Amino acid sequence: MTIGVLALQGDFSEHIAILKRLGVSTREVRLSEQLDDLAGLIIPGGESTTIGKLAEDYRLMEPLRQYGREKAIWGTCAGAIFLSRDARRKQPLLGLMDITVERNAFGRQVASFEADLEVPVLAAVDPRERPYHAIFIRAPLIETVSGDAQALAQLEDGRIVAARQGRLLATSFHPELTGDDRFHRYFLHMAGV
Amino acid sequence: MEQQVATLTVKKGLAQMLKGGVIMDVVTPEHARIAEDAGAVAVMALERVPADIRADGGVARMSDPELILKIMDSVSIPVMAKCRIGHFVEAQILEAIGVDYIDESEVLTPADEAHHINKHPFKVPFVCGCRNLGEALRRIGEGAAMIRTKGEAGTGDVVEAVRHARSVLGEIRRLKTLAEEELMAFAKEIGAPYELVVETRDLGRLPAVNFAAGGIATPADAALMMQLGVDGVFVGSGIFKSGDPAKRAAAIVKATTHYNDPYILAEVSRNLGEPMVGRQIASIPEGELIATRGW
Numbered sequence: 449m450t451i452g453v454l455a456l457q458g459d460f461s462e463h464i465a466i467l468k469r470l471g472v473s474t475r476e477v478r479l480s481e482q483l484d485d486l487a488g489l490i491i492p493g494g495e496s497t498t499i500g501k502l503a504e505d506y507r508l509m510e511p512l513r514q515y516g517r518e519k520a521i522w523g524t525c526a527g528a529i530f531l532s533r534d535a536r537r538k539q540p541l542l543g544l545m546d547i548t549v550e551r552n553a554f555g556r557q558v559a560s561f562e563a564d565l566e567v568p569v570l571a572a573v574d575p576r577e578r579p580y581h582a583i584f585i586r587a588p589l590i591e592t593v594s595g596d597a598q599a600l601a602q603l604e605d606g607r608i609v610a611a612r613q614g615r616l617l618a619t620s621f622h623p624e625l626t627g628d629d630r631f632h633r634y635f636l637h638m639a640g641v
Numbered sequence: 642m643e644q645q646v647a648t649l650t651v652k653k654g655l656a657q658m659l660k661g662g663v664i665m666d667v668v669t670p671e672h673a674r675i676a677e678d679a680g681a682v683a684v685m686a687l688e689r690v691p692a693d694i695r696a697d698g699g700v701a702r703m704s705d706p707e708l709i710l711k712i713m714d715s716v717s718i719p720v721m722a723k724c725r726i727g728h729f730v731e732a733q734i735l736e737a738i739g740v741d742y743i744d745e746s747e748v749l750t751p752a753d754e755a756h757h758i759n760k761h762p763f764k765v766p767f768v769c770g771c772r773n774l775g776e777a778l779r780r781i782g783e784g785a786a787m788i789r790t791k792g793e794a795g796t797g798d799v800v801e802a803v804r805h806a807r808s809v810l811g812e813i814r815r816l817k818t819l820a821e822e823e824l825m826a827f828a829k830e831i832g833a834p835y836e837l838v839v840e841t842r843d844l845g846r847l848p849a850v851n852f853a854a855g856g857i858a859t860p861a862d863a864a865l866m867m868q869l870g871v872d873g874v875f876v877g878s879g880i881f882k883s884g885d886p887a888k889r890a891a892a893i894v895k896a897t898t899h900y901n902d903p904y905i906l907a908e909v910s911r912n913l914g915e916p917m918v919g920r921q922i923a924s925i926p927e928g929e930l931i932a933t934r935g936w
Contacts, residue, residue: 456898457661457682478899493658494682495718501680502898505891526658537717551717557741558764560651561644585654586719586741625654 449641452477452486456502458494458526462624466632472641480511488520488615488639491527493585493622496551499526500540509540516544520615520639528618529588545613546595549620553589560585565621567601567610573633581628582609582621589620615639649786652766655719655741656787656850659683659873663863663894664852666690666877668708670715676880679890683719683741685875686712691748691795691931692878692917701749703731706738713739721768726935727753736765742787743767747934748794748877755936760784770854772805772932774812775831778841781849782834788847790871791932792855795878797919799856799865801932806853806869816842855932858883858916860896860909867900884914 451467453460455476464474477483489512491499503509515521516531521544523531532541534548554561564579571577580601590608593599601610601619609620615638623631662682667673673684688704689697703724713720719741724731726745731752735743745758747770760767761784769780770791777788790809792802812831816838819827828838840848850873853866858879866874876893883889892909899905927933 455661457680459657459660461660462657478902494660495658495662497677497718498662498680498682498894501678502895505895556713556739557651557655557719557766558736558739559646560655561646562648562650563644583650583654585651585658622654625650625657 449473449487450475450485451636451639451641452483452489454489454491454499454527457498458492459622459624460492463490463492463524466624466629470629470632470636472636479506480508483511483515486519487641488522488635489515490635491521491523491530492624493525493527496526496529496535497539499530504540509542513542513544516542516616520617520635522617522619522635522638524619524622524624525585525587528590528620531616531618535588545611545616545618546593546597547590547611547613547618548592549588550591551588552586554584554587557586560587563603565601565603565609569600569612570630570634573637574630580630581626582623583625584609584621587620590618647764652786653849655766656768659719659852660850661898662873663890663897664721664873664875665880665890666875667712668881670711672881672886673712673716673720675887676890677716677718679887680894681718681890682873683721684712684716685721685723685744685877686740687723690878690881692797692882693795694748695795695929703728703735703749706734709735709740710738723749724758725749726751727756727758729758732758732763732767736763740765745769745785747791747931751934757783757935768852770932770935771809773808773831774816774841775833776935777809777847777851778831778833778837781837781847785849787850787852789852789854789875791935792853792857793922793925793930793932794855795920795931796856796922796925797858797879797882797917798922799858799862800922802853802856802862802866803869805855805932806866806871809847809851810870813841813846817845857893858919859913860892860906863893864896864900864906867897873897879917882917884916889913889916
């Protein structure tokens with residue numbers, strides 16, 4: 449069982465380091481044939497415009513959409529934007545999840561922040577309930593969830609920062625920048641690993 | 642549930658998001674849009690690219706905030722801007738207008754010949770240049786959240802970028818072989834804070850994202866730096882001083898992603914038009930070298 453990490457641009461090596469620590473075999477994905485036989489795929493943080501452009505240029509858009517209709521994908525930050533249906537801006541999106549996002553919703557870099565979140569679903573992989581310390585970097589906000597998509601975590605003011613729809617997961621923050629691997633284990637659980 | 646801003650984690654975090662990407666120098670909003678459309682992960686907003694700063698001579702200072710703000714309004718990707726080495730008031734101004742990263746840069750004329758900016762109190766993160774491991778760790782010690790090897794800006798000659806990357810990465814390889822009791826002498830030898838030397842040894846890499854800069858002009862140059870082991874590249878004069886900037890910019894982005902695939906590198910290197918003319922480092926008098934600025 450191998451988990452792929454889209455390695456077009458961004459902090460893919462941080463995701464790979466956590467997966468390795470969890471004893472999972474990994475593969476960097478830059479071309480469509482590298483999607484074959486993966487149990488799940490992570491789309492990392494980075495710049496969503498860059499990732500989208502490279503995915504288009506190397507004909508990854510349709511293979512990624514096809515992959516996401518059958519298997520598990522998790523997008524963090526730029527990855528969450530890429531999974532969404534609408535980012536209020538013209539840029540390549542997979543449109544796999546019934547969520548709309550607002551890019552850089554909190555402002556520029558000086559407004560990037562850390563905050564504790566209540567994420568009840570993490571109890572599925574770790575019964576010791578405690579807040580999840582999340583890192584937001586020029587983060588997007590999940591403005592709306594519709595259809596089968598459900599919100600998994602919200603800021604204190606109710607704004608949505610994590611959502612799931614079937615085997616698809618989106619987080620506006622970066623679990624790969626922390627030592628807390630509960631979100632990675634939750635995704636592995638979703639992917640059936 | 643209190644929110645914390647301006648932590649070292651979020652400062653370093655933005656640099657981690659830029660990894661595997663290309664940061665491009667731009668002097669107008671139109672350039673910035675070309676860079677964004679080509680797949681740049683960020684742009685460096687400035688009045689003149691380094692090749693012109695070299696040609697013009699005189700004192701090079703922080704760019705007009707009006708220009709930087711216009712560039713910030715024109716793109717959705719992060720915008721960086723340069724201040725002079727040691728000029729903490731230029732840095733305060735850049736923070737006030739909301740740039741995403743400050744480059745305390747040797748490309749501008751230094752404002753202080755002994756000290757760099759104390760970068761810890763700033764909310765905005767800093768990137769700084771280095772030629773070797775000691776310089777990199779001194780900058781991190783002062784609060785830099787991202788490092789770039791200096792190369793020699795505005796030349797289109799990659800030789801100094803290679804020299805500086807090999808120096809930093811080679812010293813880390815040597816550090817990893819040292820015995821515990823040899824670390825303090827090593828820290829003294831390279832003039833770096835002991836704790837950061839230990840951290841670098843434990844991580845097996847710099848404790849900050851490390852890009853290459855200074856002289857990268859072709860897709861092959863970018864892939865060369867990536868294969869040497871840097872996390873991403875800055876391209877300054879190399880794009881907008883070339884014959885077809887949009888095409889060259891997109892090609893360098895692709896080469897940075899597919900740096901290990903010679904077939905893709907061959908494909909993206911075809912028909913790019915004229916590269917920047919360039920200037921051989923060996924032909925530049927020592928007093929005109931930019932990389933020697935910084936202490």
